[in-house]
Structure formats: structure tokens, C-alpha cells
Amino acid sequence: MxxxxxxxxxxxxxxxxxxxxxxxxxxxxxxxxxxxxxxxxxxxxxxxxxxxxxxxxGFTDHSSKPTFEEVANLWLESYETTVKPTTYQNTRKYLNILIKDYFSDIRIESISVSMMQQIVLKLSKRYTAYSLYLSVVNRVFKFAMSLGIVQANPVDRIIRPKQQPPKSEKIALTKEELNQFLTLAKEHARPVLYAAWHTLAYTGLRKGELLGLEWSDIDLDNKVISVQHNLVMVNGKYRIQSPKTRKSIRKITIDDITASVLKSWKLEQKKLFFKNGVKNSNIVFSGSSGEYLDKSHFRVSLKKFLKRYDLPAITVHGLRHTHASLLFEAGVEPKTISDRLGHANIQTTLDMYTHLNDNQRSDVADRLLKFLEA
CATH class of the missing domain: 3.30.160 (Double Stranded RNA Binding Domain)
Known part of the structure; x- marks a missing residue:
């Protein structure tokens, strides 16, 4: 026209x-x-x-030499159909940052190994868990190779910087540190937070699994928790979806003390609901109005409490690490720990918890001596 x-x-x-x-x-x-x-x-x-x-x-200017963003968006359309909404949402977030800050208007075939090495160094300095971003880049390049757009994946040839946890935070608490933390929490923290922190440390649940628990998931008489839900945020709203993997759907036995903590919280929760005129809620760790606890507030509350009482800094996920670390120290077999944590395979358990504390290292030496002297 x-x-x-x-x-x-x-x-x-x-x-x-x-x-x-x-x-x-x-x-x-x-x-x-x-x-x-x-x-x-x-x-x-x-x-x-x-x-x-x-x-x-053909469309030589467009399809034979597409930008990284064009290939990434095409890959994302297919990827969305294979994962849960939260996984897609997080991947989309990582990709938006990558495109805006590192791959804006860059033809994918022009991205060399040296350019990719510079990008990954910048990512490692900016993000502790930079591997999450690098994983997305890697999948986009693999997709481009499958379409014949590029002949090689530059991510395969880079040197990956060692990923380190923040120096100010511990990976896991020792038995003594955990006991000190929970003793103070029982006395000074809100009842819902104390019950939640105790349950995390004594079960190894993921944060979403914990906050998504319903009272119908907990058999206090037989002391068993059925992990069937995961609290996630999709498009700014909390919703329940199935756990992370099939192995995540599991039953966890709890000890007498944890069962007692949960029973006490259940009674306290009913009093709180009655006081605020709230109808009964099936959510275990709820706010005063019976709603789900906000994940961000839950994280910040732990950080503030630890700082207030000059306790070792640890993340919410660090309480899960603590649970696993103490199970190792107690001599529980890795396969049993893996099943309890809901890991997809035992290698994940072994890779995550290679940070033995001094007590465990001494225990290894003692076990060897006993074996040799037997």
C-alpha cells in the first residue's frame, strides 16, 4: 500500500x-x-x-541474525509450557535483568567466549547466587544451537567463579547456637514466629512448604507432617501449588517437643482468632486475620530478631541447612536425610552439606580409630 x-x-x-x-x-x-x-x-x-x-x-536481517533477546523470548514461550508458574515467573525475571543489563540489542552469534567470561564475572560480583542467571543464559544458547542459529555455546568454555555464601551469614547453626536461638525466641518472639522457626529447624522443611501447611496436613497424635503444598506468589498474589518435585511430596515424623510446640501454637492461634473475631482458619502459620504469612516479612523478622539479640546471622533457608547438618552430626544416613528433605536425588544432599563443622570432622577421625582398633 x-x-x-x-x-x-x-x-x-x-x-x-x-x-x-x-x-x-x-x-x-x-x-x-x-x-x-x-x-x-x-x-x-x-x-x-x-x-x-x-x-x-528470506528475512535475512531478522531471522538469520537474531538478537539474544529474540532467541530468549522464543525459548521462553516453549519453556513456559513445561514448568510451574512460579518457575516461569522467576526465569522471566532473571531473563529481563540479563537482557536489560548485559545483552541489550546484541546479536546472539556475536557473543564470544571472552565476552561471556566478562559477563559472568560481573554477575558473580553482583549476585551471590549468580549461577541462577548463568543457567538461564546456558539454556538460551542450547536452544539457539538446536535451531542452528549458533554453532557453539560460549558458556561451555568459560571459567566459573567460585560461588560463596555471604560472609556475614552462617550456612548452618551448631547445636548450641540453635538451642540458644530457640530459647530466646520462645521467650521474646511472637508465638507464631517461634513455632515456625522451631518447626523449620526440627523438620528441614522449605520455607514455602512450611508456610503452606494446613492443620489437616499435621497429625499431632501420630506426630507426622504430610508435605503436600507449597506457598508461592504468582502475579503478586499468594497461592498454593504442589511441592517442588515428586520427591518433595512426603511424610515427616516429628519429635515430642515439636509436637508440643505445634499444639501450644494451635491453642494460641484459636485465642487470637477469637480475640480478633476471625473465623477459624486451616492455615497453620497464619497472621492474626487467618491469612498466609508474608514470605518477605517472615525473612525480615528472623533477620531483625537475630540482630536484636546478637545471635549468629542465618537465613530462613539456613534453618533447613541446620536441620540437615545436625542430622549428619547425629549419624543419620545420607539416604534418610535426602528422603526427609525431599531432595530429588541423594547427590543433591551430599553436594549441599559437605560443610562439616569441627565436631563432625573430629567424629570422622574417632570413627576411623574405632574401626581400626576393632
């Missing part, structure tokens, strides 16, 4: 708007607009040349 228009100076010019077909790379219709032709004849000639070029060469 060719149209006549006037410029700001009042001169007559022609523009063309032409439909070029469907781009085989994106699967989307492609149109283009060109302006500034002095005659209608010039515009028609340019239109014919465009159509002929596409017919002979």
Missing part, C-alpha cells in the same frame, strides 16, 4: 506499507514501512524490491 503525505515543509512525499509474510523464526507476521519517496513510481519500485528480496533471501 502506497500513501501520499506532506512533510513539515509542505512538500509531497510517498510512503509504503508492505506485508512481507510470516517470519519462520518467530512465527509472527512481518510488515515494514518506508518513507521519503519523491514519486509514487520510486515507492512502487522499492516495494517490488523488498518483496523480491524476501522471496529470494
Amino acid at each position: 502506497i500513501k501520499k503525505y506532506l512533510t513539515k515543509d509542505g512538500e509531497t512525499r510517498y510512503m509504503l506499507q508492505v506485508y512481507l509474510g510470516v517470519d519462520p523464526f518467530t512465527g509472527k507476521q512481518k510488515r515494514t514501512t518506508r518513507r521519503g519517496f519523491k514519486t509514487q513510481k520510486e515507492a512502487k519500485k522499492a516495494e517490488r524490491e523488498l518483496l523480491l528480496s524476501v522471496e529470494e533471501n
Whole structure:
């Protein structure tokens, strides 16, 4: 389609708007607009040349040399159909940051190993868990290779910086540190927080599994917790979905003290509901109105409490690490620990908890001596 228009100076010019077909790379219709032709004849000639070029060469400027962002978005469309909404949401978030800060308007085939090495060094300085971002980049390049867009994956040839936890935070608490923390929490923390922190440390639940618990999931008489839910946030709203993996759906036995802590909290919760005129809620660790505890507030509350009482800094997930670490120290077999934590495989358990504390290292030496002397 060719149209006549006037410029700001009042001169007559022609523009063309032409439909070029469907781009085989994106699967989307492609149109283009060109302006500034002095005659209608010039515009028609340019239109014919465009159509002929596409017919002979395809969308060379677009599909044969796509940007990292174009390939990533195409991969993401397929990826969305294979994962849970929260996984997709997090991946989309990582990808948006990567494109904005590192891959904006860069052709994917032009990304070299040296460029990728510089990017990963920047990521490692910016994010403690930079491997989450690198994993997304790696999958985009693998997807590009499967489409024949690139011949090699530069991520395969980079040197990955060692990932370190923040120096100010411990990976796990010792038995003595945990007892000190829970003693103070029982006396000074809100009852719901004390019950939640105690349950985390004594069960090894993930944060979402803990906050998604319902009273119907807990058999206090037989002291068993059925892990069937995971609290997630999708599009700014909390919702319940199935746990992380199939192995995450499991039953966890609890000790007498933990059962007592949960029973006490259940009674306290009923008093709180009655006081606030709230109908009974099936959510175990709820706020005063019976709603789910906010994950961010839950994290910040732990951080503030530890700082207030000058206790070792540890994250909410660190209480899960603490549980596993103490199970190792108690001599529990790795396979049993793996099943209790809901890991997809035992290697995950072994990889995560290789940080033995001094007591465990001494225990290894003592065990060897006893074995040799037997």
C-alpha cells in the first residue's frame, strides 16, 4: 500500500506499507514501512524490491541474525509450557535483568567466549547466587544451537567463579547456637514466629512448604507432617501449588517437643482468632486475620530478631541447612536425610552439606580409630 503525505515543509512525499509474510523464526507476521519517496513510481519500485528480496533471501536481517533477546523470548514461550508458574515467573525475571543489563540489542552469534567470561564475572560480583542467571543464559544458547542459529555455546568454555555464601551469614547453626536461638525466641518472639522457626529447624522443611501447611496436613497424635503444598506468589498474589518435585511430596515424623510446640501454637492461634473475631482458619502459620504469612516479612523478622539479640546471622533457608547438618552430626544416613528433605536425588544432599563443622570432622577421625582398633 502506497500513501501520499506532506512533510513539515509542505512538500509531497510517498510512503509504503508492505506485508512481507510470516517470519519462520518467530512465527509472527512481518510488515515494514518506508518513507521519503519523491514519486509514487520510486515507492512502487522499492516495494517490488523488498518483496523480491524476501522471496529470494528470506528475512535475512531478522531471522538469520537474531538478537539474544529474540532467541530468549522464543525459548521462553516453549519453556513456559513445561514448568510451574512460579518457575516461569522467576526465569522471566532473571531473563529481563540479563537482557536489560548485559545483552541489550546484541546479536546472539556475536557473543564470544571472552565476552561471556566478562559477563559472568560481573554477575558473580553482583549476585551471590549468580549461577541462577548463568543457567538461564546456558539454556538460551542450547536452544539457539538446536535451531542452528549458533554453532557453539560460549558458556561451555568459560571459567566459573567460585560461588560463596555471604560472609556475614552462617550456612548452618551448631547445636548450641540453635538451642540458644530457640530459647530466646520462645521467650521474646511472637508465638507464631517461634513455632515456625522451631518447626523449620526440627523438620528441614522449605520455607514455602512450611508456610503452606494446613492443620489437616499435621497429625499431632501420630506426630507426622504430610508435605503436600507449597506457598508461592504468582502475579503478586499468594497461592498454593504442589511441592517442588515428586520427591518433595512426603511424610515427616516429628519429635515430642515439636509436637508440643505445634499444639501450644494451635491453642494460641484459636485465642487470637477469637480475640480478633476471625473465623477459624486451616492455615497453620497464619497472621492474626487467618491469612498466609508474608514470605518477605517472615525473612525480615528472623533477620531483625537475630540482630536484636546478637545471635549468629542465618537465613530462613539456613534453618533447613541446620536441620540437615545436625542430622549428619547425629549419624543419620545420607539416604534418610535426602528422603526427609525431599531432595530429588541423594547427590543433591551430599553436594549441599559437605560443610562439616569441627565436631563432625573430629567424629570422622574417632570413627576411623574405632574401626581400626576393632
